[in-house]
Amino acid sequence: MKPGIPTWLLLLPAVAYLVLVFGAPLGNTFWMSITEPSLGLQNFETILTDPLYARVYLRTVLVAASVTLLCLGFGYPLAHYMARRGGLAAALLLGICGLCFWISYLVRTYAWTVILGNRGPVTAVARWLGIEPPPVLLFTTTASLIAMTHILLPYMVLTLYVVLARIDPNLIRAAHSLGASRWQSFTAVVLPLSLPAVVSGCLLVFIFCVGFYVTPTLLGSPRDMMISSLIANEIEALLDFGSASALAMMLLAAILVLLTIYDRLVGIDRIMR
Amino acid sequence: MSHLHLRQVSKRFGAVQAVIDATLQVQAGEFVSLLGPSGSGKTTTLMMIAGFEEPTAGSIELAGRQVEHVPPNQRDIGMVFQNYALFPHLSIAANIAFPLKVRGRPRAETEAAVRGALALVGLEEMATRLPRQLSGGQQQRVALARALGYQPTLLLLDEPLSALDKNLREQMQIELRRIHRQVGITTLYVTHDQAEAMTLSDRIVVFNRGRIEQVGAPLEVYARPATRFAAGFIGDSTILDGTASTAPTELRLPDGTTLHTAQPLHTNATGAASLLIRPEDFHLGEPPAGANALPVQVLSVLNLGPHLLLIGQHAGREIRIRTPVSPAALASEGSTITAWWLPAKSWPIPPA
Amino acid sequence: MARGPEAPSLANAVLAWCVAGFILAPLIIIVPMSFSAASSFEFPPLRYWLGHYRTYFSSADWLQPTLNSFLVGIASSALTLLVATPAAFAVNRREFAGRRALQILLLTPMLVPSIIMAISYYSVFGSLGLNQTYTGIILAHSCVSIPVVLIAMSASLRNLDRNLERAAAICGATPTQSFRLVTLPLLRPAFILAGFFAFIHSFDEATISLFISGREVSTLPKRMFASIHLEADPVVAVVSALMIFIAVFAMAIATLLRQRRQPARA
Structure with a gap:
């Protein structure tokens, strides 16, 4: 036509x-x-040589990597259960993960300020267990780590679920009929088949995490800034547009490198599938 | 003058020749099946007639009009798709009214046409339902009603029965024949099911690898296939290859046996020729005078209910024999029997 | 149901439900919080009342940002639909050179960190006089919503049976009639769903709004951010609870739409 x-x-x-x-x-x-303030590469020179900046990059990468691993560790069992269990339970769990996409990450961040705050349930439980003084969690890197894991977990779960659910259960039955144990059939059949989804989910979570701004700012320690907070800080506190822009470009370059890897391994256009 | 006339129509997709030099004439009111395996060019041919594909070469004439460059909506064709393609958001009546509505026909005429089409397929009480509330067979009828309701000049059916189960399929075949007789519309029917084509059609067009191999009435194509492919694709067959003897109606098999036929052989440059024998033309027992006879080693006996199918071999060639159920035939598995047939029951086909 | 080897183990089940609890619990905690009588964040609350709801619904300081968020959300999702729908058709229905590259390009606004876009808009809109204007926020939100609409529309376009449009054509419909009578009605749920997603995306967006919305056109997330960050205002719990209610409601509608879009197959 x-x-x-x-x-x-x-x-x-x-x-x-x-x-x-x-x-x-x-x-x-x-x-x-x-x-800004004058033509040249001096902004990049500063942010590449100053050890203060280097510490921020390192922390950002460490936090993002930790969040990614936590999401994978929590997300895989959930996705695997949903895929193998099927039925109403899977629909319900899928609904819970789906609901998160409709709820602002700001709301979820707020929830964690309450839970981890000094009058929240975590502190109460610690007191009840006799831990005095109770641990300070709010405004620490741990707090932003927990909240970011919570916020990004649904992305990981759904990415894994789509692939795990497509694995034909007959393959697992076949592995069993050939003498494999439960664990063997998982490591020999399911895990290798889901590896592309693991790579895809991890890269996606890492990319989102590296650029996260709101949650680390609200929950994290002001002394342990991540790169996004540093960019915001350069503008809001120091009005230094030049170095904020240079930092943003550095971050963008890093993201583009990650996206290129993602594209090579998974294909960015697959996001649309 | 024929109603539909394809003249040397070809279609190429990149490097793939989907249809090569298809020439076909269909008379008004005829029911013609396009039969072939998948990828043989039958569906592409249908798509070109419908106007969804443009021929790379050749011309298509429909009701006296050159149509190969006319868009599908101006060809006045009705079509039933393989998956029915009923509009899921429209009621049955609205589906059938759709072609009349887009043509701007008056309301009264449209309503009468919808009523008529629904009556034709026996679904009057379904008018207000949505397609998904109907069974597969009912959806099929609605698709047919929609394709006929505006009295198009040609009806195209693209494997319409392939999604139905066996019983329903047979029922729909009967239904299709009744409707075709009642309406009298020129119909092209694409199928890969040779039994379906045999049952329904006035004529069959056999497609293979993009080419039309044979056009003929069902019994003619069955009894006198023009090519080796047509012989193998339609019905069960035994093909014996050999070389031409001195007489044009004598075939010599590699093991030296001489077979007689009523028709002159198709011999190629090297002298090779082949004969086709249908399984029901074989007989067991003592051959009468003038019959061809072969010793056949029976490999397996399949009980098909009303008759037996003996699958055996002679000098490495597979022989398929249909015979009434008898104790002797049932016990023949593993033994060698004599099978005979009359020379007039073997049909010469081109050698491989 | 027989528990075959393909069924998950008990340990897997326990772990999965724990993770689900981890995902769900923080959201559930918000609701009682919003009825708390305490003046700051505290859980479990000591007493319950509706005071914070009253505060929210009577304070222009909260209602104006809420209204702004709705206005921006509606306008930006409409704009995104207008801009991204034709592209969704092209990318899914047409073959052309550089299709894959274009697909990737259209998805990048989702993948570039918001903070980068936030400071970029902040400086560009600053010189254009678009900071602290509706126009500025709507433009920015539409841009980052393009991938959202594209993804939602693509899923529906791929599910749409091409034979339906062929059937319309062979029935005599012109391309315009076919689009108006067949394609459009069948895609209506998809349009609503995509618009919904775009709206939510804008409604939840905080980072860019923080930089460019200012005080005049402050959006709800910006107001919430300020509340959590500086004041520890308990009205945040009310807003959060309301947003969760809206999310549950929205998801229910989306699920219904999706079911209508995929009728049972025969």
Whole structure:
């Protein structure tokens, strides 16, 4: 059939919009990173040589890696159970994970300020157990770690679930009929087949985590800043647009590298499937 | 003048020749089946007639009009899709009214046409239902009613029965024949099921690898297949290969046996020729004078209910014999028997 | 049901439900919090009352940001639908050179960290006079919602049977009639769903709003951020509880829409 409207015309609005409202502001930030306060690479020089910045990068990567591992550790059993159990239980669990996409991460962050606060349930339980003084959790890296794991966990679970649910249960039955134990059939059949989803879920969570701003700012320690908070700080506290832009560009470059890896391993366009 | 006329129609997708030089004439009111395995070009041919694909070469004439560049909505064709393609958001009546509505026909005429089409397929009481509330067989009838309701000049059916189970399929075949007789519309029917094509059609078009191999009435294609493919695809068959003897109606098998036939052989340059014998034309026992006879080693006996199918071999060639149930035939597995047939019951086909 | 080897083990079940509890518990805690009588964050609350709800519904300081969030959410999701729907058709229905690259490009706004977009908008909109304006926030939110709409629309477009449009054509419908009478009605739930997603995406967006919305057009997440960060205002619990109620409601509607979109197959 001959198409009615030419393809380029269908694409024009979205592409034009992206160029103007996405590309142009990013381009401007790049421009500022090499021209504020004067033309040159001095902003990049500072952020690449100052050990203060280096500590922030390292902390960001460590936190993101920890969150990723926590999400995988919690998410895999849940996704595996949903996929193998099926039925109403799976639908219910899927609903719980799905609900998280509808609830603002700000609301979930707030919940953790209550839970981890000094008048919250965690402190109460610690007191009841006789731990005095109770541990201080709020405004620590641990707090932002827990909350970010909570917020990003549904992404991991759904990524894993989609692939795990597609594994034919007959393969597992076959492995059993051939003499494999429960554990053997998991490690020899299910795990290898789900590996692409593990890679995809981990990269996705890591990418989201590296750029997280709101949660670490509200829950974390002001002394243990992550890169997003540092960028915000350069602008809000120091009004240093040049180095904020340079930091943003560094972060963007890191994200682009990760996305390229993701694209090679999984294919970014697969997100649309 | 024929109602539908394909002249040397070809279709290429990239490097793939889907249809090659298809030429076909269909008379008004005929029921013609396009039969072939998947990928043989039958569906592509249908899609070109419908207007969803444009031929790379050749012309298509429908009701005296060149249509190969006419968009599908201006061809005045009715079509039943393999998955029915009923509009899920419209009621049965609205589905059938759709073609009349987009043509801007008056309301009264549309309503009468919908009533008529529903009566034709016996689903009057389903008019207000939605497609998903109907069974597969009912959806099939609605699809048919929608394709006929506006009295198009040609009806295309794209494997419409393939999604139904066996009993329902047979019922629908009877139904299709009744409706075709009643309406008299020129119909093209795509199928890969040779039994279906045999039951339904006035003529069968055999497709293979993008080419039309044979066009003919069902019994003619069965009894006198033009090609080796047509012989093998339609019905059960035994094919014996050999070389032409001195007489044009004598075939010499590799083991030296000479077979006689009523028709001259198709001999190729190297002198090779082949004969086709249908399983029901074999007989067991003492051959009468003038019959061809072969010793056959029976490998297995399949009980098909009303008759037996003996699968055996002679000099490495598979022989398939259909015979009435008898103790002797049942016990023949593993032994060698004599099978005979009359020369007139073997049909020469081109050698491999 | 017989427990075959393909069924999950008991240990797996226990672990899974624990993780589900970890996901769900913080959300559930919010609801009693919102009825607490205490003046700051405390759980479990000592007394219950509706005072914080009264405060929320009578304070312009909270209602204005709520209204702003609704306005921005509706406007930006409408704009995103307008911009992204034709692209979704092109990407899913047409073959063209560079299709994959374009698909990736259209998805990137979702993958670039919000903080980068936030400071980029902050400086560009600053020089254009768009900071602290509805226009600015709507433009920014529409941009980051494009991938959301694209993903939602693509799923529906792929599920739409191409034979239905062929059937419309062979029935005599012109391409316009076919689009109006068949494609559009069948995609209506998809449009609503995609718009819904885009709205939620905007309604929940905090980082960009923090930088560019200012005091005049402050969105609800910005107001909440300030509350949690600086004041420890218990009204946050009310807003959070309301947002959870809305989310549950929205999800119920979305589930219904999805069921309507995928009728039972024969």
